[in-house]
Amino acid sequence: MSDTEHGRITALRQGRVLQITLDRPAKLNAVSRQMARQLEALVAEINTDDEVRCVVLTGAGERAFCAGTDIRQLDEFDDAWNFRNREDYCMSVRRISKPVIAAINGYALGGGLEMALSCDIRLAAATAQFGAPEIKLGWIGGGGMAQLLSRSAGTSNASLMLMSGDAIPAGKALAWGLVSEVMEPAELMGRSMALAETIASRAPIAAEMAKLNVEAAANMPAKQATQYELDLQAICFATSDAAEGRAAFKQKRAPIFRRK
CATH class of the missing domain: 1.10.12 (Lyase 2-enoyl-coa Hydratase; Chain  A, domain 2)
Structure with a gap:
């Protein structure tokens, strides 16, 4: 299948900052297995490139940062053990040795929320929404969701999100500590890149x-x-x-x- 169907991970270097984009906007940047493999390979390159000093992770388009795993591909796993040992794109983000900023431009749902929580700093557009909807489909997150969410928002707020599956708006995410700053969508990438450049200028x-x-x-x-x-x-x-x-x-x- 083409990149249009499976999506892709793009990387754009701007000085000492590398912008990574989840590029599958027609599917709310849901991560396919092919995208997960691309991200894993890219992380290995980042960690050995001394010229990259900070990373900005975002989603393509205006609607979503990432809607999590491509649910349509889950039936490709023939048993639960293979599913458990699948390509883990959230773990790939956590393996990046350089500082990582999440520029959350829209929906951050399921694995997309886990991916954002795996970044060091989270900035969000005022239109962003955050949710752990897996329970609505019969399962729970497996990319570090409970641990990362509890650390950021506290156990009560984490339980509310995990057990209801309902999304929260950016303002509430800011109040709960899920993100550091909320701004107008048009300002998000400029602020994210400026912060990344500041970090890249440090030792x-x-x-x-x-x-x-x-x-x-x-x-x-x-x-x-x-x-x-x-x-x-x-x-x-x-x-x-x-x-x-x-x-x-x-x-x-x-x-x-x-x-x-």
């Missing part, structure tokens, strides 16, 4: 360590997370970029970071 190793640090804070006991933070700080302090940062501060100039 890249430190930015990657900050990402690991936040993840540790969310998943490790406090004592171990604090020790881990000290270890990450020591790693950063030993880099040439940290020496450059100190030298630039003393010389009152902008630092030039080289990821070394």
Whole structure:
């Protein structure tokens, strides 16, 4: 089948920022198995490309960020075990070692919500909606939904979304902590790219360590997370970029970071 039927993942480099687009607008950017494989391969390239310092993930068109997995392809799995071991596009997003911003331009449903929650920072258009509708079809999310949603919105709000399956608007998502900012749709990509460029201008190793640090804070006991933070700080302090940062501060100039 063609890309039009299966969709595709596109990548556009703008300086040190890589914009990834889920490109299947006619199907609300629902992720096909082919798209999941493309994303997995792209992530491997991103993680070994020192020139990419920040990633922006968005959906094509004006209606949707991502409506989750292409439900029509689920019948291709001949048993539950093969379904359990399918290509996991949410895990692919979590494997990106660089900071990732989700520019949520419309519906973020099911696996699309999980994908957004797998990003480090989430910005949303005022028209965006967020939902976990799997229960309406007889199952639950499996891409980290409960853990990620509970961490962001709290257990009561997560339970409300998971057990009702109903979507919430962008304003409520902001109040619950699912997203950091909400803005008019026309402003979303400009703001997302500007933020990505700001992050890309910082010391890249430190930015990657900050990402690991936040993840540790969310998943490790406090004592171990604090020790881990000290270890990450020591790693950063030993880099040439940290020496450059100190030298630039003393010389009152902008630092030039080289990821070394």
